[in-house]
Amino acid sequence: MTEFEPFLDRDEIHRLVADIADRISGDYKNNDLVLIGVLKGSFIFLSDLARQLTIPAEIDFIGASSYGAGAQSSENIRLTKPLQIDIRNKHIIIIEDIIDTGLTLAYMVNYIKSFEPSNLKTCALLDKRERRQVDIDIDYVGRIVEKGFLVGYGLDYAERYRNLPELYCLKF
């Protein structure tokens, strides 16, 4: 039977998000900021983060699909939703829920760069180090995670559990 081990509760998540929002609000005071969320996992994190910023920001989403119906990363990343707004000469932060191998973020960084933004940074609520395959900078990180498969707060296992308000580590 699958068990759910509590990982971060609502208050802990709130504090991590508030801290990232403070840093971003300070760093982008004088810039045209665009937050680009990577669907679907980032949708809750991005909506909380955006509401805690004290500066204006445009918002868009891009879609990538890297996982099938299980917990195994596939190296086959597919763009499932393209960027819609014009980001040329703007300041971009790509928002991810969790970085695992780094392949999705590396793909998205390349994709976003092709639109010639003036600046591009990356942000992830969770930075899972165990299976990293590409050396990639994450400019804003909520929490480093050594290992495990996490669900809740937008993160899924086979499309389930995204709507849990807390984060859990799944024990298979």
Ligand code: IMP
């Ligand atoms: P990567 O390309 O291996 O870095 O995987 C990135 C994507 O896989 C993330 O944006 C998540 O959507 C998903 N993912 C990676 N680890 C987890 C996890 O522990 N729980 C849920 N989704 C995960």
Ligand code: MG
């Ligand atoms: Mg994701």
